[in-house]
Amino acid sequence: MSGPNNEYDPVQVTPLGAAEVEAMRDDALAAIAAASDLDALKHVRTEHAGDRSPLGLANREIGALPPAARKEVGARVGQARGAVNQAIAARQAELDTEAEERMLAEETVDVTLPWDRTPRGARHPITTGSERIADVFVAMGWEVAEGPLVEAEWLNFDALNLGPNHPARTMQDTFWTEPAENAIVLRTHTSPVQARTMLTREPPIYVVCPGRVFRTDEYDATHSPMFHQVEGLVVDEGITMAQLKGSLDHFAQAMFGEGIVTRFRPSYFPFTEPSAEVDLVCFVCRGQQPTMASCRTCRGEGWIEWGGCGVVNPRVLTACGVDASKYTGFAFGMGIDRTLMFRHGIADLRSFFEGDVRFTTAFGSEI
Numbered sequence: 001m002s003g004p005n006n007e008y009d010p011v012q013v014t015p016l017g018a019a020e021v022e023a024m025r026d027d028a029l030a031a032i033a034a035a036s037d038l039d040a041l042k043h044v045r046t047e048h049a050g051d052r053s054p055l056g057l058a059n060r061e062i063g064a065l066p067p068a069a070r071k072e073v074g075a076r077v078g079q080a081r082g083a084v085n086q087a088i089a090a091r092q093a094e095l096d097t098e099a100e101e102r103m104l105a106e107e108t109v110d111v112t113l114p115w116d117r118t119p120r121g122a123r124h125p126i127t128t129g130s131e132r133i134a135d136v137f138v139a140m141g142w143e144v145a146e147g148p149l150v151e152a153e154w155l156n157f158d159a160l161n162l163g164p165n166h167p168a169r170t171m172q173d174t175f176w177t178e179p180a181e182n183a184i185v186l187r188t189h190t191s192p193v194q195a196r197t198m199l200t201r202e203p204p205i206y207v208v209c210p211g212r213v214f215r216t217d218e219y220d221a222t223h224s225p226m227f228h229q230v231e232g233l234v235v236d237e238g239i240t241m242a243q244l245k246g247s248l249d250h251f252a253q254a255m256f257g258e259g260i261v262t263r264f265r266p267s268y269f270p271f272t273e274p275s276a277e278v279d280l281v282c283f284v285c286r287g288q289q290p291t292m293a294s295c296r297t298c299r300g301e302g303w304i305e306w307g308g309c310g311v312v313n314p315r316v317l318t319a320c321g322v323d324a325s326k327y328t329g330f331a332f333g334m335g336i337d338r339t340l341m342f343r344h345g346i347a348d349l350r351s352f353f354e355g356d357v358r359f360t361t362a363f364g365s366e367i
Contacts, residue, residue, distance in 0.1 A: 025080040130210040137208040145207040147193035153183035155192040160271040186214035194233040198320035204236035228336035235329035244330035256283040272310025279303040307334030
């Protein structure tokens, strides 16, 4: 067995001589200086500072040298590799700075330009619809009246000629608050606003009352336990059904276009006498289609149910402090949600209440 090579062998050291190592270093430094971007520098790092680079392979050969040669060659190769790594780090910093400056120049944001990063919102169609309806009557000289959502039983029922045994007082229709002896309900219609108006104002009275109401209905495509109504009240001398008809025809045309009229069908409401159901002439076929298949909106009937109306019952006038022998009046009520469903072709009532921004933004800021 041969012993370790302790002799200094110039032949073995020649590839790792000073000239060769300096040449490897200079080649690496030149390549680093020539790297024009970070990707090019990454390639240079692999070629000149990686394990398979010339200096990396030279470093691996040091272990095969005689002990007398290792220290000198190791220092030479180490210094060369250190110079290369420092050059790479310096070039990396330069290229990073250049990349940031280029990014700032190319991606500069002019903060004075109109911005669109946040999408514009839209007011809810119930809100804008209620305001549009109110504007129709304000333009006629009426006033907008409002009242609380939580109402006294007397104002919600008794003052409106809804007696103690009326079916609407049962739990099937009304949300009652606790304790029951307080006789407080969530209002089932906006008619208590009319009662409050008559109790606090002297005739003549011309008011429109839009707002939320509550009933214990199932939540489906056509019903909701919370919905919106608009009611109107007129109390003055010499008021007749003819003026009621004219007011509702004007309202219908404002909502659905010229030529839309209403018709009355006899009905019963405790707070009006006589009373009538209000129908709209179909705003799609204009009542001209005689068969069910010809118009999907009215199913060939030519008319669409809209709301209720009538002459204010003298008992209601008396209960609210109005002289029924001197004054007469009329009242009407329609669903705002239903009106907007007709107006915009909305098939499902739940669309108003489920908070889908895609539904709301379709209406924009106004309708």
